Amino acid sequence: MLRRSLAILPFAAPGLLPRAVGAQSAPFPSRPVRIVVPFAAGGTADVLARLVGERLSAKWGQQVIIDNRPGAGGNIGAEQVARAPGDGYTLLLGTIGIHAASSIYSKLPYNPDTDLAPVTVLAEMPNAIIVHPSVPARTLRELIELARQRPGGLTFGSAGSGSSTHMAGELFMQVAGVRMVHAPYRGSAAALNDLVAGSIQVMFENVPTVPPLAQAGNVRVLAVTSAEPVSALPDAPPATQAGLPDYVATAWMTLAAPSIVPVPLLQRLNTDTVAVLNEPAIQQRLTQLGALKRGLSVEESRRFFAEETQKWTRVIQTADIRVN
Structure with missing residues (x-):
């Protein structure tokens, strides 16, 4: 364990400063x-x-x-x-x-x-619900129906267990009443690489990293997880308007x-x-x-x-x- 020490600052309260450190x-x-x-x-x-x-x-x-x-x-x-x-x-x-x-x-x-x-x-920021282009779902409702038809048959990746991208996926499954397999990664970049490669099928990724992938045709955007549209993804409907009225996950x-x-x-x-x-x-x-x-x-x-x-x-x- 690293030893903690407080740096003396000209505006720091005297009671917070270690006695062993000089005054300047x-x-x-x-x-x-x-x-x-x-x-x-x-x-x-x-x-x-x-x-x-x-x-x-x-x-x-x-x-x-x-x-x-x-x-x-x-x-x-x-x-x-x-x-x-x-x-x-x-x-x-x-x-x-x-x-x-x-x-x-x-x-x-x-x-x-x-x-x-x-x-x-x-x-x-909201997340974007994105899928690999091979997934036979072009809308959020179609993804929900596909997941219901194949319990545990779809895998969603995240930036790691407990990350916002994981929690958004867990909340989605609870609200939609579906079951998918969670695959945690060491950050979103690694998960996105596997999504683009088709190794996983779904992600609930933070919006900022999605537009370039969508524009290149590497992923398909089905919805955003906010209650309102997002200017960075103007064609993506909010999930609340696309089949899940009770689903908001920022x-x-x-x-x-x-x-x-x-x-x-x-x-x-x-x-x-x-x-x-x-x-x-x-x-x-x-x-x-x-x-x-x-x-x-x-x-x-x-x-x-x-x-x-x-x-x-x-x-x-x-x-x-x-x-x-």
Whole structure:
């Protein structure tokens, strides 16, 4: 286990500072900042981390390094951040799987509820229900009927157990009353590769990575999982209008820090990140990706985590999902 230490900041509360450290230090950030993306490069989390990281780097005048650490549904990278020093130089691109669906695991070597603190909720986005072109379903209703005719005959891939793409699939099966086989991957990019190759048949993928694949004819988009249409996929109807009126499943991405980061520094990280999200160019890019900018405060993010945890815990319990 890494030894934790708190960097002295000019605005940090004295009671939060270790006595062994001297009284002088450079203002934050005085060296590169690392954002750990707990999934492989190429997925939505990676795309968003690089977008935000580039603008934070320009704002801070320091390099922001994107560090992909995939594995265990995002928990390998998340644990590294949870165990990192509380100096603000190691941050996490978090997801539903880390912050709201951790009950899927019978045991974890860290506690995401107490070892990680939200900086902000960056963005929320629907998923796209996509299939390999060989699947004989051209609408969502046809996919549901096909899955009913072939219980367990279709396989849906995800970014990992407990990820938003997994949870969207589980909720879909519960609402539609169908059964498919779940295939977890080490990130969406690997799952998409197998979907394009035809090794799996279905995915509930975050919208930002889907348009290029759809335009190339590599996948067929049947619907989006929001209540409203998505500009990035204008021909895809919302699932609520395409056969599942009670099915809404949005994904969301966060910026998080070790919970031992002092409150003033956490607030500084929030202020700077929200300022970046409010830049017109960033908002335009998020819209192009099919994502909705959030930029919540620290306290709003905590409440959001609690509400989403309740929602997805119910899905996990209903499906009796457990990962050892």
